[in-house]
Amino acid sequence: MSSVLYDVPGPKARRVSLIGSVIGIILIAAVVAVAVMTLAQQGIFESQRWAIFSQADVWNLIANGIGATLSAAAVAAVIAFPLGLLLCLMRISDIAWIRVPTRIVLEFLRGMPVVLMMLFVLLVFATSSFIAVVAGLVLYNSAIFAEIIRAGIQSLPKGQREAGLAIGLTSFQSRLTIELPQAIRRMLPSLVAQLVVLLKDTSLGYIVAYGELLRAVQVMADFLGPQYLFPVFFVAAAIYIAINLAVSRLAIWIEKRGSKKAAGGTAHVPVAGTAPAK
Amino acid sequence: MKAFLTRRKSLLVAASAALALSLSACGGSSSTSNPPVAEKPSFAADSTMAKLSSAGKITIGTKFDQPLFGQKGLDGKPVGFDVEIGKLLAAKLGIPADKIEWVETVSANREQFIKQGKVDLIVATYTISDKRKTEVDFAGPYYEAGQALMVNKDNSSITKPEDVKGKKVCSVTGSTPASTIVEKYGAVLVPAATYSACLEPLRNKQVEAVTTDNVILAGFVNKEPDAFKLASDETFTKEPYGIGLKKDDKVFRSWINDQLEAFDKDGSYKKAWEATAGAVIKTAPKLPAIDRY
Amino acid sequence: MDVIIESLPQYWDGFLRTLFLAVVSGIIALVFGTLLAAARVSPIAALRGFSMAYVEVVRNTPLTIAFFFAAVVLPRLGVTFEQFEIAAIIALSAYTAAFIAEAVRSGVNSVPVGQAEAARSIGMKFGQVLSLIILPQALRTVIPPLINILIALVKNSSVAGAFYVLELFGYGKQLANDHGDAVMWVLVGVAFFYLLITVPLGYLANVVERKVAIAR
Numbered sequence: 171m172s173s174v175l176y177d178v179p180g181p182k183a184r185r186v187s188l189i190g191s192v193i194g195i196i197l198i199a200a201v202v203a204v205a206v207m208t209l210a211q212q213g214i215f216e217s218q219r220w221a222i223f224s225q226a227d228v229w230n231l232i233a234n235g236i237g238a239t240l241s242a243a244a245v246a247a248v249i250a251f252p253l254g255l256l257l258c259l260m261r262i263s264d265i266a267w268i269r270v271p272t273r274i275v276l277e278f279l280r281g282m283p284v285v286l287m288m289l290f291v292l293l294v295f296a297t298s299s300f301i302a303v304v305a306g307l308v309l310y311n312s313a314i315f316a317e318i319i320r321a322g323i324q325s326l327p328k329g330q331r332e333a334g335l336a337i338g339l340t341s342f343q344s345r346l347t348i349e350l351p352q353a354i355r356r357m358l359p360s361l362v363a364q365l366v367v368l369l370k371d372t373s374l375g376y377i378v379a380y381g382e383l384l385r386a387v388q389v390m391a392d393f394l395g396p397q398y399l400f401p402v403f404f405v406a407a408a409i410y411i412a413i414n415l416a417v418s419r420l421a422i423w424i425e426k427r428g429s430k431k432a433a434g435g436t437a438h439v440p441v442a443g444t445a446p447a448k
Numbered sequence: 449m450k451a452f453l454t455r456r457k458s459l460l461v462a463a464s465a466a467l468a469l470s471l472s473a474c475g476g477s478s479s480t481s482n483p484p485v486a487e488k489p490s491f492a493a494d495s496t497m498a499k500l501s502s503a504g505k506i507t508i509g510t511k512f513d514q515p516l517f518g519q520k521g522l523d524g525k526p527v528g529f530d531v532e533i534g535k536l537l538a539a540k541l542g543i544p545a546d547k548i549e550w551v552e553t554v555s556a557n558r559e560q561f562i563k564q565g566k567v568d569l570i571v572a573t574y575t576i577s578d579k580r581k582t583e584v585d586f587a588g589p590y591y592e593a594g595q596a597l598m599v600n601k602d603n604s605s606i607t608k609p610e611d612v613k614g615k616k617v618c619s620v621t622g623s624t625p626a627s628t629i630v631e632k633y634g635a636v637l638v639p640a641a642t643y644s645a646c647l648e649p650l651r652n653k654q655v656e657a658v659t660t661d662n663v664i665l666a667g668f669v670n671k672e673p674d675a676f677k678l679a680s681d682e683t684f685t686k687e688p689y690g691i692g693l694k695k696d697d698k699v700f701r702s703w704i705n706d707q708l709e710a711f712d713k714d715g716s717y718k719k720a721w722e723a724t725a726g727a728v729i730k731t732a733p734k735l736p737a738i739d740r741y
Numbered sequence: 742m743d744v745i746i747e748s749l750p751q752y753w754d755g756f757l758r759t760l761f762l763a764v765v766s767g768i769i770a771l772v773f774g775t776l777l778a779a780a781r782v783s784p785i786a787a788l789r790g791f792s793m794a795y796v797e798v799v800r801n802t803p804l805t806i807a808f809f810f811a812a813v814v815l816p817r818l819g820v821t822f823e824q825f826e827i828a829a830i831i832a833l834s835a836y837t838a839a840f841i842a843e844a845v846r847s848g849v850n851s852v853p854v855g856q857a858e859a860a861r862s863i864g865m866k867f868g869q870v871l872s873l874i875i876l877p878q879a880l881r882t883v884i885p886p887l888i889n890i891l892i893a894l895v896k897n898s899s900v901a902g903a904f905y906v907l908e909l910f911g912y913g914k915q916l917a918n919d920h921g922d923a924v925m926w927v928l929v930g931v932a933f934f935y936l937l938i939t940v941p942l943g944y945l946a947n948v949v950e951r952k953v954a955i956a957r
Contacts, residue, residue: 173784174857174858174861175782175861179784187784190785190787191786209817212817214817277943280892282932282936283935284896286910286931286932289917290925290932293917370803371803376903384806400814400817407802407806407809411802418797
């Protein structure tokens with residue numbers, strides 16, 4: 171590991187670093203051990219508390235919770251993305267009476283807690299909890315998607331738009347056919363990262379009693395008894411983190427793949443004077 | 449290998465035994481009672497009863513997180529006293545228990561669900577109040593609860609609601625008991641998402657008491673009698689639970705009221721109680737006087 | 742409408758508590774997040790590993806789980822608080838720090854390599870390179886994303902309402918129950934007070950963004 175920030179460590183620095191690392195790892199391990207032991211003393215790891223996981227019904231409920239989490243996230247993402255595109259186009263429109271109100275709406279949506287939007291939809295429009303959760307997620311995330319794509323469009327070289335206009339495309343056509351596709355590809359990692367946020371935010375559905383994973387295990391722990399709260403919660407947390415990590419990994423994979431493609435792409439376009447010698 | 453197998457087996461047995469134990473501790477939740485269904489009951493044409501009866505199914509709103517009254521079981525179906533009342537009523541309409549669609553209603557959306565016809569009935573620890581009566585109709589009451597306080601077993605300083613002035617009391621955000629304890633008795637509210645979420649802070653002595661309807665607290669005390677107790681057996685509010693239905697459906701309302709009285713007479717009211725909340729709260733309730741307004 | 746004016750004291754109390762949570766957690770998260778980012782580029786492998794693992798796990802954990810750990814699991818470990826605000830601040834700052842670390846790290850990456858090389862060539866050590874040359878330049882470009890993270894923090898503090906802290910959103914729910922006939926206005930009032938914090942922050946982000954863009 172070499173970095174521009176510091177010299178390649180010599181033998182002494184390596185030794186110091188190694189000793190520091192070992193001490194650090196021991197410290198962290200000690201903290202974790204104390205925590206685990208404290209919990210164990212309270213009987214949280216007794217096998218009977220975990221035996222509930224041998225029940226098919228328990229896994230059924232957990233599966234239902236995962237299903238509820240994923241379906242709300244999926245529906246919200248499918249609606250929020252096109253809506254975000256639309257909001258983005260309106261936000262950068264040439265027409266002031268479209269642009270300005272959109273900007274205010276975006277500012278508003280970005281500044282409101284998602285739980286508040288969910289509760290508002292549930293109470294004021296008297297919807298089911300599923301619709302309230304999806305609506306809350308859509309309202310917030312479409313605004314964020316719009317902002318991300320806008321940032322992508324602004325990061326494009328000016329020449330892209332100018333070239334589009336020069337060949338006679340209207341402003342809107344240039345946005346739609348030239349700038350948007352590039353912006354989306356460029357911002358794909360950010361968009362997927364936002365997808366993880368959306369997925370995580372389904373857990374805010376407790377506010378409207380939506381039966382997503384966390385609430386499913388909460389209701390289950392209420393039913394089984396308080397001694398099962400920690401086991402079911404640890405399992406739910408592990409499942410949540412696993413799902414999100416998987417989606418995040420996907421983001422990293424896309425990022426790598428994208429950059430490879432981009433790098434490969436430029437190699438085929440020799441810029442004047444820098445053509446690789448053969 | 450064999451020893452391992454038997455050990456595993458015995459572990460499984462122990463596991464299911466523990467589970468069975470915990471299930472029975474939840475107050476007869478194992479009872480999936482099916483009250484006898486009325487055969488071809490006849491109702492005045494155009495009445496809500498006739499419509500539901502001929503449709504052969506009914507949608508009932510209840511809570512999924514209220515121990516003893518309406519709580520989602522491991523099989524995904526709610527169990528509790530409210531659920532039993534719902535089943536009894538459905539049976540009188542000629543609808544078997546498996547044709548009831550149970551919808552989760554939370555305190556915040558009950559009136560709207562009735563108004564919009566998303567549910568036919570709501571049996572969900574639903575306190576009858578004049579304010580709510582302007583939006584929906586209530587049959588019953590079928591039970592009268594009251595607000596109470598739950599404290600740690602070793603706490604003797606709180607015995608009445610006046611004792612919590614200036615002290616931290618946990619309750620659910622946006623619930624009526626929370627408003628009452630703050631506005632009437634000057635407690636400092638510590639809000640939680642569910643009543644069960646109040647147990648940990650109470651156990652850790654971060655709050656002095658938990659407050660809500662006595663029947664809910666009794667469920668908690670029953671599960672952990674060594675940790676918690678009710679501050680007093682007296683309640684300081686009256687919470688008559690009614691059955692919510694669409695406003696101005698007077699025929700349906702008085703039919704339900706008639707049925708409630710009939711349940712009381714033929715003993716099915718008592719049976720429903722004993723199968724659910726009765727496992728925890730030993731004093732069987734008397735059906736309160738029906739409020740035929 | 743009347744309900745908002747009638748309940749102004751409650752709104753105000755909730756608003757102040759939300760502001761308090763956001764400001765304190767924001768400061769802690771900024772410091773902790775910057776340290777995490779520094780650890781991420783440091784020569785010591787264990788620090789790099791810790792920072793990477795922390796950011797990866799926390800960013801993929803729902804906020805409600807973070808709150809559960811701070812407010813329910815920590816007391817079980819013997820860390821009890823008199824004030825529930827402390828649990829909320831721990832959860833919010835631990836959660837937000839991971840996002841700040843990521844933002845600062847990408848800012849560090851955006852500083853031209855020559856800057857670090859020049860600093861090193863005049864004999865600066867890692868700590869000096871980072872604190873005197875890289876971070877000041879990086880912070881300027883990361884200010885807009887940092888402000889966005891702080892806006893998210895303000896909104897995220899609403900989750901504290903379900904974890905024993907009576908803040909703006911908690912009051913909102915309470916008022917909504919007390920005024921069942923004016924739910925919409927109650928919630929509009931809550932929204933107004935959130936926007937009172939988040940809109941100026943968003944405006945600030947835009948201004949800084951423009952300033953930074955011109956400076957380059």
